[in-house]
Amino acid sequence: MLSCDTLIRNASVLDGSGASPEVLDIAMRDGRICDIGPSLQYSAVSLVEAEGLALAPGFIDVHTHDDTSVIRTPAMLPKLSQGVTTVIVGNCGISASPVRLKGDPPDPMNLLGEAADFRYPTFSAYVTALRDAQPAVNVGALVGHTALRNNHMDRLDRTATDAEIAAMRAQLSEALDGGALGLSSGLAYASAHAASTDEVAALAQPLASAGAIYVTHMRSEAAAILDAMNEAFAIGRASHVPVILSHLKCAGIANWGRSGEVLHALEAARAAQPAGCDCYPYAAGSSTLDLQQVDDRVQIAITWSTPHPEVAGQSLACIAEAWNVTQIDAARRLQPAGAIYHSISETDMRRILAHPATMIGSDGLPNDPRPHPRLWGTFPRVLGRYSRDEKLIALPDAVRKMTGMPAQRFGLAERGMIHKGYFADLVLFDPANIIDTATFADPIRPAEGIMSVWVNGVLSYTAAGATGNRAGRFLPRARTRWIQ
Numbered sequence: 001m002l003s004c005d006t007l008i009r010n011a012s013v014l015d016g017s018g019a020s021p022e023v024l025d026i027a028m029r030d031g032r033i034c035d036i037g038p039s040l041q042y043s044a045v046s047l048v049e050a051e052g053l054a055l056a057p058g059f060i061d062v063h064t065h066d067d068t069s070v071i072r073t074p075a076m077l078p079k080l081s082q083g084v085t086t087v088i089v090g091n092c093g094i095s096a097s098p099v100r101l102k103g104d105p106p107d108p109m110n111l112l113g114e115a116a117d118f119r120y121p122t123f124s125a126y127v128t129a130l131r132d133a134q135p136a137v138n139v140g141a142l143v144g145h146t147a148l149r150n151n152h153m154d155r156l157d158r159t160a161t162d163a164e165i166a167a168m169r170a171q172l173s174e175a176l177d178g179g180a181l182g183l184s185s186g187l188a189y190a191s192a193h194a195a196s197t198d199e200v201a202a203l204a205q206p207l208a209s210a211g212a213i214y215v216t217h218m219r220s221e222a223a224a225i226l227d228a229m230n231e232a233f234a235i236g237r238a239s240h241v242p243v244i245l246s247h248l249k250c251a252g253i254a255n256w257g258r259s260g261e262v263l264h265a266l267e268a269a270r271a272a273q274p275a276g277c278d279c280y281p282y283a284a285g286s287s288t289l290d291l292q293q294v295d296d297r298v299q300i301a302i303t304w305s306t307p308h309p310e311v312a313g314q315s316l317a318c319i320a321e322a323w324n325v326t327q328i329d330a331a332r333r334l335q336p337a338g339a340i341y342h343s344i345s346e347t348d349m350r351r352i353l354a355h356p357a358t359m360i361g362s363d364g365l366p367n368d369p370r371p372h373p374r375l376w377g378t379f380p381r382v383l384g385r386y387s388r389d390e391k392l393i394a395l396p397d398a399v400r401k402m403t404g405m406p407a408q409r410f411g412l413a414e415r416g417m418i419h420k421g422y423f424a425d426l427v428l429f430d431p432a433n434i435i436d437t438a439t440f441a442d443p444i445r446p447a448e449g450i451m452s453v454w455v456n457g458v459l460s461y462t463a464a465g466a467t468g469n470r471a472g473r474f475l476p477r478a479r480t481r482w483i484q
């Protein structure tokens with residue numbers, strides 16, 4: 001009889017393509033899926049009876065800020081416990097590498113850690129540190145535009161000169177040669193807002209020949225969102241690269257109800273060029289505390305504050321009342337700080353989440369002492385709440401949004417699908433019980449219903465918790481095989 005390391009029997013297999021589930025056996029050997037079929041005959045070191053359970057490719061969290069966490073906290077429990085086997089770091093224009101700081105990290109690079117956490121002057125230094133740390137999940141990495149600006153510019157409130165763009169581009173090219181997946185930007189933040197469209201387009205120029213992509217936290221997610229989308233698509237056309245709009249949303253009460261026109265604009269672009277987006281399944285955003293988003297009608301929770309750590313977890317309204325000042329004045333005194341903004345309409349979020357162009361990305365903030373619950377809950381929430389309970393997305397489509405689609409778009413070779421010969425990144429879950437348990441009031445809680453997680457064929461998590469095995473790898477870019 002043939003032998004394998006692990007044999008999973010009678011799982012309801014969702015292969016990541018969006019196809020309907022099929023009850024099959026899966027055999028793993030040497031980190032890969034070595035066979036798939038009904039009633040496989042193998043002798044196995046471990047045998048898993050999976051009747052009634054769903055087996056999917058390990059989830060790919062396309063939008064993370066886990067850059068330094070994968071090295072500092074390699075157990076990666078917030079992600080592993082959701083069935084995530086790959087994280088993509090370097091989003092929103094901020095990345096841990098290549099970075100050479102002159103002082104403290106500028107906003108929002110401070111989301112990734114303190115000055116001492118930025119220890120990777122080159123992309124290859126980051127990859128080496130990653131290999132040494134042996135995280136429990138695989139890691140793909142984007143290079144942040146803001147990080148490059150901060151390396152090469154004396155101030156960030158202006159657009160870059162030609163010489164600075166050339167220096168940034170050389171550093172981006174070096175990272176692409178080292179396996180970076182593409183370039184990200186965070187044009188809404190003050191540290192990149194002054195960058196012209198031409199600056200970004202000139203920087204994006206090496207992406208096309210590398211088969212890489214452009215990912216953007218757009219210049220606006222509020223009133224000027226359509227202009228910001230047009231800018232992103234123009235950069236994609238000028239540079240001949242696919243564009244991913246990060247955490248697509250209509251932010252701020254004045255913009256509620258605009259998801260229809262936003263998705264219409266995305267669809268119009270998709271008729272002419274490769275473009276898509278990611279989304280997290282919550283009606284609240286989180287980042288550093290931005291004075292422009294302070295609005296007395298929006299509930300804002302402070303998650304951290306350097307001068308006032310004692311107020312973490314309180315609402316800005318309560319803090320302002322206790323201090324007897326306006327909310328905007330309180331927000332000024334709290335800087336630098338982090339916040340959760342309940343400023344998204346659930347209806348808009350659902351429409352974007354369900355759209356066929358949308359992938360799932362948590363945007364979780366792992367360094368936050370009181371993080372937005374998306375850090376621990378995103379993937380089971382999509383599967384349990386929005387697919388099973390509310391029937392917003394069919395289960396095979398929901399799984400595809402977090403597996404096959406991101407692997408193809410980001411160029412993660414031989415991952416994201418259950419195929420013979422592919423890497424054995426797999427998650428076994430109970431479709432009847434999977435659910436997020438992290439809440440805004442109690443955000444650090446593992447999800448329910450995740451039964452087993454294998455990373456590169458290694459059992460890394462079970463319903464009893466992490467196994468202690470850490471088998472993640474750095475995933476260098478293969479060329480994007482864009483699928484609309």
Ligand code: ZN
Binds near residue numbers: 091092186217246247
């Ligand atoms: Zn962002």
Ligand code: CU
Binds near residue numbers: 217
């Ligand atoms: Cu982000």
